Amino acid sequence: MRALITVVAIVVAIAALILFVQNEPTSDPAVTSATSEDLAAPTATIGLIDDARINNAESEPGNWLAYGRTYEEQRFSPLKQINRETVSELGLTWSRDMGTNRVQEATPIIVDGVMFLTSSWSRVFAVDAVTGDQLWAYDPKVPGEWGRRACCDVVNRGVAVYQGRVYVASLDGRLIALDAATGIKVWEVDTIIDRDRFYTITGAPRAAKGKIFIGNGGAEFGVRGYVTAYDAETGEQVWRFYTVPGDPSLPFEHPEMELAAETWKGGEWWKIGGGGTVWNSIVYDPDFDQIYLGVGNGSPWTRVIRSPGGGDNLFLASIVALDADTGRMNWYYQTTPGDNWDYTAVQDIALADMTVDGVDRKVLLQAPKNGFFYVIDRADGKLLRAHPFATVTWATHVDMETGRPVENPDLNYLEKEQWILPGPLGAHNWQAMSVDTAAGVVYLPAQDNPLIYGMSEEWKASGVYKRNEGGWNLGIEIAGIAQLLLNNLEDQPTPKGYLKAFDPLTGIDKWVVEIPHYWNGGVLGTAGGLVFQGDALGYLTAYNKDNGEALWQFNTYTSILAPPVSFMIDGIQYVSILTGNGGGDLFAGEPLPPVSEPASLTYGNYGKLLTFKIGGDAVLEAPTAVDRSIPEQPVLTASIEDIARGERLYGTYCGFCHGLIVRSGGSISDLRRISDASHDAFDKIVLEGLMASAGMASFADVLTTEDTARIHDYVRARASEDREVALGNQDEARLTWLQ
Template identity: 45%
Template sequence: MSGTSTTASASGGVDDAMLVAADANQGEWLSYGRTYDEQRFSPLTAVNDTNVGQLGLAWSADMDTARGQEATPLMHDGKLYVSTAWSMVKAYDATTGKLLWSYDPKVPREVLVNVCCDAVNRGVAIYDGKIYVGTLAGHLVALDAKTGAVVWDKKTTPEGSPMVITGAPRIVKGKVLIGSAGAEYITRGYLAAYDAKTGNEAWRFYTVPGDPSKPFEGKHLEAAAKTWAGEWWKRGGGGTVWDSITYDPTTNLVYFGTANAEPWNPAARGSEGGDSLYTASIVAVNPDTGEYVWHYQETPEDRWDFDSNQQIIAATIQWNGAPRRVLMHAPKNGFFYILDAKTGQFLSGKPFAVVTWASGLDPVTGRPNVNPAAKYEQTGKPWIGMPGAIGAHSWTPMSYSPKTGLVYIPANQAAQPYNAAAKDWKPSKLGFQLGLDSAKMGLPADPAARAAALAGSTGSLIAWDPIAGKPRWTVQYAGPTNGGTLATAGNLVFQGTAGGEFRAYSADAGKLLWKFPVQTGVLAAPMTYAIGNEQYVAILVGWGGVWDVSPGLLASKSGSTRNISRLLVFKLGAKGTLPAAPPESQRVLDPPPFTGTEAQVSDGAMHYQNSCSVCHGDSAVAGGLNPDLRHSAALSNPQLWQQIVHDGVLKDMGMVGWAANFSSEQIENIRQYVIKRANEDKALEGKAAPGAVTSATPKPGATSSGKPAG
C-alpha cells in the first residue's frame, strides 16, 4: 500500500504525539530521519523493485545559492519544507512544486572563515505550527509554517566565538535541541535545548570540561577533567555536536555524537596520554533535564579527526537469540558499533572499511588497540592513516531496513597524512588550529604521487549486516563522499552519487534498478512521502561540502565538480526533464613567472596549507566551488593581493582579511607559494592526466559481495 498522511493536530501543527507515532504516519516525513530512531526507512511500497524503472521527474525547483546542498526535506500536510546553503528555508506545495514562501537569514558571508566544510545546512524541524532552522551565524530561528515569518530568533553560540550551526534541529518533548560546529577553531562543544514556544534556553550540556578554577557544570565534567592535561581549556577542547541527535522514547534518552578533540595533535593540547573525554564519543542524556546518563568513547585521545557525529540509529534487533534495544553507529574511524541503548554497554565493533590506525577493538570494552605508528606526535614521524579525516563514513546519512535487517552505509576510502607541528606551536587568530605541520601534508606536483592518491580515493555503498558483522553486498564508486541513503519497504535503497546520478538499488541484493542524471554531484539524502495514493521521492542536489572545498586535485575523482543546486521530486509515470546543463569551462594556467625564493615558498606553504587550503584546496588546487588561486589575476599584482588577503576588501563575498594572522610579508610569501605551484602545474599540462580511469579501475555501479569498502 502507498500509505496515507495524517492531519494536523488540534493545536494547528505537529505535536509530541505525532512525532512519537511518526512511523505509523506512513505518508509524511516529520523529522530529519523520518522517525525519532533515525532509521530513514519508509514503509511506503507504491514505488517498489518491480516498477521503480517507471520513476520520472514530477517537478524541480532551482535554488538561489550555488553552494553544497546537504538537507533532507520534511513533508507535512501537503507541504515540503527544506533548508538550503547559507541557512535559507523554502516551503513548496509537495504536489506541484509551487513556492509558498522563502526565508533568508542573511548570514554575513565573512562567517565562512569559521566553517570547515562549506556554507551547508542539513535540514529543519517542524513542530506546533513552526519551522525551526539553525543558521551559520549561530542563531536558532522559529518561523511560522504558513508564512515563513520569524516567530523568534535566539543567538545560541557564544558571542564572538568561531562556532556555527550546520546541523538540523530535533524536537523532543516540547524542546528544540541543537549543537554547533567548529572543533577545528578553539571551541567548547555542547548540546543545548530551547523551549519550542518561546526560544528560552532550558538546559545546556557541555561535552568537555572548562576552566578547572571555576565550578564544573556537572559531576560528569569533573570526572572528564581527569582525562585532560595541561591548560586544555585555553584551547577549547572541541567535542562539538554538529550533527547527530537521536531520541528514543523506549529509553527516554537523547543520544548525540561528539566531534574530535581540539587541537588534533594531542601534544598541542597538553595531553599526556589522557582520553580527552567526552570527545569522539556517543553521549546519552535525560531530555527533561539535560543530565548525563552514560557515554561511550569510540576514539580515545582522538588525534586523527575521527568525529563521532555521524547519525545514530536506534533499533530493536535479535541479539544472541533475543530482542534487544540497541544503537548502531558507523563513525569516521571505520568500525561499526552496536551498543545497548539503555546502558551504553559495548556489544560489537567490526571494521566496515580499511582501518590502519588500530588493529581491532577489545572484545569486552570495545577500546581500540592503537597502532603505535599512528601516534605521530610521539614517534616524530609522518603518518599516513586510513581512514583519514574525511572518515570511512562522514555525515552523509545511512539508513536501516527492518525488512532486510541491513544498514546501508555511504562509505569512503581516502587516506590522510598527519605530521605534528613543532613543539612551540601556538594557535593563531583565524583559521584551523590543528597543531599539525600542514605544509608537509600537501599533495606534491609529482605525477606518480598524484596518481597513487587518486587511485586510493574511492567510495562505496555498503549493505552491512549488523548481526553477522560483515557486508551482505557492496557497490563500488569512483570517488568518495557520495550521498546519503533511503531504504523503503518496496525493497529499495535510494542514493545520489558524487558522479551526478540519482540511483535506486534492490535492498536485498544491491542490483541497480534505476538511475537519473542530475547534472551535479549529490551529497544530501533522499526522502519519500505520499499524497493520496501517489508516492513521491525527493532529493536536494548540489555539489560542495568538504570534498569539493579542501582536497584539491582529489575533488575531481568522481567527475564534474560544478554546482547546480535544485530540489528534485519524482513519481511513477512522470515525464519531466531538466534544463540543459551549462557547458563546463576549462581554464588554461597562465601564471606570472616565479621570482621569489625557496625560503618564501617554504614559509608561504606552511601558512597556505594551514589556513588557505580549507577553502581554496590542498596544494593550491581548488575543488571547483571556491576560486582557484592559481588562476587569480591578483597573482600578478602584489598590491591587489595584499588588499584582498590582508585588508579584506572582498569580505562581503566571504574572503575576510587575515591581518590578525599574517604580516604583509607572510601574505607575500603565500603569493609566491601559489605562483610556484601554478608554474609547477603548468609544466605538467599536456601530459597524460594522472589517475585517469583505466580498465583496471572499478567502474561506478559494479557490485561485489563479501568484502568491505577498499
C-alpha cells in the first residue's frame, strides 16, 4: 500500500516537472494545479475503480469506493476496529488546513491508500490517507463572480473516481476528468444549456456503466432542470433527461416531457425557468440497471404563480427512475405534487433489500425535505411506506391508496402568511443518512426549522410576478421577511435539531438525541456499534448505535456539515471528516435564542480535514474567539423611509449570503463589522465588483447608486442598533423599519 502511494508521488513529481514551463502559478498558493491542455491522456495507474469493484465493495471494506461507499449508498461501514469498547482511545492522527473559510460538504473517496476530495470553489485534492500529505491538487479556477449565481454557497460535495480518473463538476457548470495519479486534466465539457441563466453545480458526479451522470442547481434563480450522462472515456454526451417541460410552442425533447406538460396549467413557467434541478442525489441501481434522480423544487416556489391553473407539475419534487443506457423513464413517484414550499426530493437516496409485509423487496429509501420517509419498491415505483420523521404541519398524512400527501387547508398561505413546518431547509436536507439494514433503522439527521410563508407583496398588489433576472425568484415575500417574522414571532415553532434512529417501516423512533442547533452534519454508522456525526457546535461525536448514548466526543472548534467516512489501511481503521459551515443556512445568519450559536460564529469558519485512529495523539490547537464587537457608526441622517427602502433591497439581494437582519452566521462577512475602508469602497464593491475574485460580484445589473446608498443606510442602522444593545445603552435592537 505504501509502495503504491510512493509511485503516485513519483508520477506527480514527473508531471509537475513537465508542466513547469507550461502553467502560470495559480492565484491560490494552497492549490498547485497539475493541468495541461496539450499533454496526451496518461495511462491510468491509480484509482482503478470499476463497476465490478464497486459491486463487490464488501470484499474490500477498507476502501470507500463511491459517494455512498457502494452503489446502494447506505453509508454504513463494515469496519469494527473502532467500536464501543475502543472508541474512548480514539484520537486525532492528522489534520489538514483546507485554506478557506467557506463551507466544506464533500464526501472523500478512499482507494488504495489515496484520499480524493473536493473543497469550496470545486477544488480537488489527492492526499496520502495515512499522513495527510498532499499528492496533487487541481483548481478549475471558477470565476469568483460565479459565487453570486450560487443559491447556497460555493460548495462542492465530492468527486467520482472511476477507471483511473477523477471526475469533478465545477460550480460554473463544467464536468472535468482528471488523471487520478497526477491530477492532469484529460477532458472537460460544458454541461450548461443556457449561460445567461444562473446555473451552478454543487453535487458529486456518479459513475457507472462507462458513464458519468451529473445534474445542476439554480432553481431559486429561475432555470430548467436536467441530468446528462457522458461517456466516461471521451466526455461525449450519451443522453439528457429534462425534469420539467420547456416552452410549449417548441417540440418535446423526449416523450416524458409530453406527459409532464399535461400537469402544468396556465402561466408562463418556462420564462421564469420551471425549476426541477437535480443538485444532489443521483443513484445507480445495478439490480435493475437504472438511475434514480432526486428532483428539486419549482421555480418559482409558489404554484399559483408557476402554474395558476393547478396541476402536479411533474417532475418537481419527484424520484424518477431512468434506464441507465438510454435515459428513458421506467417509473416515477412524486413526493410533493404541486410543490409550494421548496420541498425538494434531492436528498440522499439509499437502496436496500427489506422484508415488507412479509414480502422480500428491493426498496428505495428517502427522507426528503417534506418530512415524510418514503419506502418505495424499486421494481415499479410502488409506495410501500410514508411515515413522518419530523414535525410536519403542511400535510396531515400521506394517503397510501393514492400515494399523495393530504395537505392541511388551515395552512394555505395564499391569503395570509403562515408558519409552516418544515421550512425550506426541510425536515432533512442533503446531509447524509446511514442505513443499518441489520438493525432495521436509519440514522438520520433531522430538524424542525419553520419559515413564515407569505405571498410576494408584488404579486399581491398586482397579480403579476415579473422574473428577476439578477436575483432569486421565489414568489414568497422575502424583501419584507423581517417584518413578517416579527409580526408573527409569538407563534413561531421552536427550531430544533435531532439525530435519530428511525424505523422506516413502522415510523417509530428507536432513539432520539436532541442537538442545540438545527443545522448539523451527515451521519456514518459502523459495524463497531457506533454512529458518528459532526454538529453545528463543532463536536464530532460517536454514539452507541443501540441507544444513542454519547461514548466519545472531539471538539473541532468549527461547525460541521460534511459526513464522516471510515477506511482501513495496513490493518488500522481511520475516521475522516471535513469541518466548515455555511451552505443552505447562510440566510438564517446569527441565530436568535433559544438556538445555540454555532462554533464557526464563535471561533471563525476555518475549514479543516481531520483524521482519527485508535491511539492518535495529534493536537488541534484551540483557536482564539473572534472579535465580534461592532465598530462605532456615524450619526445616521437617513430618513425612516430611506432605511426601509434599503431593508427591502437588502432582503432581495444581500440577505441570502450576509444573513437575515444583517447578522452573518460566521462564514460570510458580517456587514455590521466591516472596516472603514470597506464602507468607503461600498459602491466599488457592490457596483464595480472590486471583490469579485473573492466571490462578491458586481450587482450593477440590478442596483443603482441610489439603491446602494439605501442599502448602506440600512446596514449602518442595523449595526448601530446592535452596537447600542451590546454596550448596554438600550434593551432591544430595532430589527425592521418597514411599516
